[in-house]
Amino acid sequence: MSHEDDIRLARISARGVVQGVGFRPFVYSLAKKHGLRGWVCNTSEDVRIEVEGKQQDLDLFIYELEHDAPPLARIESVSAQFDAPAGYSGFEIRHSQSQPGKYQLVSPDIATCRLCLDDIFNRGNRRYRYPFTNCTNCGPRFTIIKDIPYDRPLTTMSEFKMCADCRREYEDPLDRRFHAQPNACPLCGPRLELTDSRGVTIGCDDIIRQAASFLRDGKVVAIKGLGGFLLACDARNSEAVTTLRRRKHRPSKPFAVMLQDVDEVRKHCTVSRAEEELLTSPQAPIVLLRWRPDSSICQECAPALKHLGVMLPYTPLHHLLVREAGMPLVMTSGNISEEPIAGQNSEALRRLGGIADYFLMHNREIYSTYDDSVTAVIDDGLSIIRRARGYAPYPIHLNFQATPVLACGAEEKNTFCLTHDNHAFVSQHIGDMENLDTLQHYERTLELYERLFRIRPEIIAYDMHPDYLPTKFALELAGKEGWKAVAVQHHHAHIASCLADNEEEGPVIGVSFDGTGYGTDGHIWGSEVIVADFKSFRRIAHLEYLPLPGGSLAIKKPYRTALGYVMALSGQSGLPPLVNFIDNMEIELIRKQVEAGINTPLTSSMGRLFDAVSALCGICTEINYEAQAAVELEARAYEAPAEKGAYPFVVEGDGDCQRIKVGKLIAGVISDLEAGCAVPVIAMKFHNTVAAMAGDACLRVQADMGIGTVALSGGCFQNRLLLSKTVRLLRSSGFRVLTHRQVPANDGGISLGQAVIAARA
Numbered sequence: 001m002s003h004e005d006d007i008r009l010a011r012i013s014a015r016g017v018v019q020g021v022g023f024r025p026f027v028y029s030l031a032k033k034h035g036l037r038g039w040v041c042n043t044s045e046d047v048r049i050e051v052e053g054k055q056q057d058l059d060l061f062i063y064e065l066e067h068d069a070p071p072l073a074r075i076e077s078v079s080a081q082f083d084a085p086a087g088y089s090g091f092e093i094r095h096s097q098s099q100p101g102k103y104q105l106v107s108p109d110i111a112t113c114r115l116c117l118d119d120i121f122n123r124g125n126r127r128y129r130y131p132f133t134n135c136t137n138c139g140p141r142f143t144i145i146k147d148i149p150y151d152r153p154l155t156t157m158s159e160f161k162m163c164a165d166c167r168r169e170y171e172d173p174l175d176r177r178f179h180a181q182p183n184a185c186p187l188c189g190p191r192l193e194l195t196d197s198r199g200v201t202i203g204c205d206d207i208i209r210q211a212a213s214f215l216r217d218g219k220v221v222a223i224k225g226l227g228g229f230l231l232a233c234d235a236r237n238s239e240a241v242t243t244l245r246r247r248k249h250r251p252s253k254p255f256a257v258m259l260q261d262v263d264e265v266r267k268h269c270t271v272s273r274a275e276e277e278l279l280t281s282p283q284a285p286i287v288l289l290r291w292r293p294d295s296s297i298c299q300e301c302a303p304a305l306k307h308l309g310v311m312l313p314y315t316p317l318h319h320l321l322v323r324e325a326g327m328p329l330v331m332t333s334g335n336i337s338e339e340p341i342a343g344q345n346s347e348a349l350r351r352l353g354g355i356a357d358y359f360l361m362h363n364r365e366i367y368s369t370y371d372d373s374v375t376a377v378i379d380d381g382l383s384i385i386r387r388a389r390g391y392a393p394y395p396i397h398l399n400f401q402a403t404p405v406l407a408c409g410a411e412e413k414n415t416f417c418l419t420h421d422n423h424a425f426v427s428q429h430i431g432d433m434e435n436l437d438t439l440q441h442y443e444r445t446l447e448l449y450e451r452l453f454r455i456r457p458e459i460i461a462y463d464m465h466p467d468y469l470p471t472k473f474a475l476e477l478a479g480k481e482g483w484k485a486v487a488v489q490h491h492h493a494h495i496a497s498c499l500a501d502n503e504e505e506g507p508v509i510g511v512s513f514d515g516t517g518y519g520t521d522g523h524i525w526g527s528e529v530i531v532a533d534f535k536s537f538r539r540i541a542h543l544e545y546l547p548l549p550g551g552s553l554a555i556k557k558p559y560r561t562a563l564g565y566v567m568a569l570s571g572q573s574g575l576p577p578l579v580n581f582i583d584n585m586e587i588e589l590i591r592k593q594v595e596a597g598i599n600t601p602l603t604s605s606m607g608r609l610f611d612a613v614s615a616l617c618g619i620c621t622e623i624n625y626e627a628q629a630a631v632e633l634e635a636r637a638y639e640a641p642a643e644k645g646a647y648p649f650v651v652e653g654d655g656d657c658q659r660i661k662v663g664k665l666i667a668g669v670i671s672d673l674e675a676g677c678a679v680p681v682i683a684m685k686f687h688n689t690v691a692a693m694a695g696d697a698c699l700r701v702q703a704d705m706g707i708g709t710v711a712l713s714g715g716c717f718q719n720r721l722l723l724s725k726t727v728r729l730l731r732s733s734g735f736r737v738l739t740h741r742q743v744p745a746n747d748g749g750i751s752l753g754q755a756v757i758a759a760r761a
Helices: 023-033 055-067 114-120 164-171 207-216 238-248 262-266 273-279 316-325 345-352 436-452 469-481 490-501 552-556 558-570 577-581 584-596 606-616 628-637 663-674 679-705 720-732 747-759
Strands: 007-017 037-042 047-054 074-083 091-093 192-196 221-224 229-234 286-291 307-311 329-333 358-362 374-378 381-386 396-402 405-407 417-426 459-463 484-488 508-518 524-532 537-543 650-653 658-661 709-713 736-738
Touching (some): 007 055, 023 037, 023 055, 047 055, 114 316, 192 207, 207 221, 207 316, 207 358, 221 345, 229 345, 238 329, 262 273, 273 286, 273 374, 316 329, 316 358, 345 358, 396 490, 396 747, 405 747, 417 747, 436 469, 459 469, 469 484, 484 747, 490 508, 490 537, 490 709, 508 679, 524 606, 524 679, 537 679, 552 558, 558 577, 558 584, 558 606, 558 663, 606 663, 628 679, 628 720, 663 679, 679 720, 720 736
Parallel strands (some): 037 091, 221 358, 405 459, 508 709
Antiparallel strands (some): 007 047, 037 047, 192 358, 221 229, 286 307, 405 417, 524 537, 650 658
């Protein structure tokens, strides 16, 4: 037998995030290492490899291909077929192949890697202080891609012609910038520009140094980042932060802060090992950290809160600016409150000209805008609060092959979801669907996802609430396209989202606690204990229905919710001390509304119960951002960590659906207030009570139906204190508990639940 008889050909397909992450150079080096011959190329579907050599070398090659891939690659599958050798003489990287109808996963944008940072701060490097330095291991991805396969002509870098040195790096398979599509340098790449609020260029020798000087002087600077503009100011300067709040129309909602490195973060926050790993991860999200009392970051950054949103620099520009400024910087989305983030230079000048004093811009186009992701570590596990940069558009893996579905999401914290095969593509955070700008952002992003991932929906899913803008959009689109339309109940979608997040199908006991969800009986739901899977749900228990005097006005003014609850539960005689600062005419109006049921919808919302208790305690009686009353109530509870007490509640019902009565709970809170009990103690007792409600309801369901797995979802479970207490209580009772890890528990995860329910309808 000749030596050639031992040679075989392997045709290999690698799928997952395998483009734009240095995968082909990795394959090239791996083939050279094992003495194999053939080729590798990108297609619209996968990375395709033909390689030939001895069987043992091929087997080792395939094993290392799957197990030793570059750090940013995510291998979903590697398949191989063997054949007779083709007689290749060497190994090459071939040009990409576009295939109609095929799709490839796209990498999110990735924070600057350590090697590129070394280049930026090395005086002898040709990229010294160059703010657009990147390689195959870092830099922009999703925000610059127009279509697949991921090659420079299909990105917003196509207008920048590489110089000879950059071209040499780009074409060298052994260089870490091989086929790094955004590859550039000061000679050939994007450039910065500094302007005033009218767009007039400011001449200076060093743009970054000048921008840092403006920040030190207390000015607000709009900075063009990866996914859009951020508004920055000195986080230590109360006057500067207050000015930014006034101009941005954001009186109290917390701002995120950017710090130079982890050592600097520790001066302002306590940081666990898990939190440090999250801060320094390639995703580099905002992480909610426990704020140190001795921090120099001013309280105006996050009024009344105990946690601060912190992120590290994730682009070369951020690294250079934060280091030059030498101080913590507020870094918040470049928008007026509730609008989409500004992405283009002219748009930013138009929309942010009344907020920022100066603009630090560049001429690399952002094709798809997205915000910074917001995360927390709860009991050493990742909790995503806002899913965007660093995470989207990577899909959620489904444990079944899904029909192509478009799920339109919720009204607040909107995302949409598209399914294709066993992938669910949940969009980046879109925002609250309250204006035309947000709807247009939604439509642009949807068109991009449909194009990138070659999805033509057959089914469209939407929330049951008839007045939600995404619902109206879905029904109009379904009528125009002839798609099957599936209405999905809000809390069923929450629990289905948690199931899909954990690659499970149920049935489970679902505990869905949130602010608002349209119920099948026409009331506003929000504290639902259900038994659910992807196909159906059954409501088992909920808070008793209580009045919201003024409807949406009560949500904005929690004292109205508190008074409405007290009046309904105990009458005029039980009015709490907070009535002392409410006008008597308004009290009388609320009383009449509650008695007559005029403009007073009924709700079983857990979010509204949080609001009522927060207002009763005098913590937050009026809000200017969603869930403010509940967030501030949680913050006060942290001041009484040792408190183990709880308030009484009563469970009533006819066996079909039980009601959790809260009259004794409210009476207990008022009694404690009148007895002079400290507000933090009351806040902690309330959290203990809500966790006990969930535990009690689950035990009742288990006794009746024998189900031992619980899924927790809904915006109330973004409350780390409540989530931690509830999980511990359930586990101590023997339950297996599912929580969110890939999508938010709040309405940002609703679209995933809608999609899997519609796919199984």
